[in-house]
Amino acid sequence: MWALSLIKDPLNEAHLSIRNTFTSKVYCVSPHHTEETESELVGVRRERDKLRRQKEEEVSALNARLRAIERSYDAILEDALDSLCCKMEELREKWDFESREIDQRTQQTLLEFVTPG
Numbered sequence: 068m069w070a071l072s073l074i075k076d077p078l079n080e081a082h083l084s085i086r087n088t089f090t091s092k093v094y095c096v097s098p099h100h101t102e103e104t105e106s107e108l109v110g111v112r113r114e115r116d117k118l119r120r121q122k123e124e125e126v127s128a129l130n131a132r133l134r135a136i137e138r139s140y141d142a143i144l145e146d147a148l149d150s151l152c153c154k155m156e157e158l159r160e161k162w163d164f165e166s167r168e169i170d171q172r173t174q175q176t177l178l179e180f181v182t183p184g
Contacts, residue, residue, distance in 0.1 A: 090114075
């Protein structure tokens with residue numbers, strides 16, 4: 068981020084001040100130093116471009132890391148749900164077996180009760 072300000076010196080000449088808010092480096096632009104001003108401007112632009120590239124690289128790296136975390140989370144969730152489904156299937160089979168046994172015993176008891184004997 069850059070901050071611009073216009074400063075007047077004791078001789079009432081205007082000077083442009085450019086401050087890089089990331090590095091707090093201040094560049095003063097005087098109307099009397101055009102070559103120096105031009106080289107400072109080139110330096111500022113290079114620094115700005117460098118910071119932009121660094122920011123873009125960091126954002127790309129963070130996005131890649133986020134995608135990796137999401138894939139990992141999806142895999143963990145899928146494994147957990149698969150495990151849960153397997154356990155539920157085992158319990159359903161056990162419950163079906165036990166319920167058939169209870170049904171057979173109940174039918175046998177009813178037949179014994181109804182059959183005269």
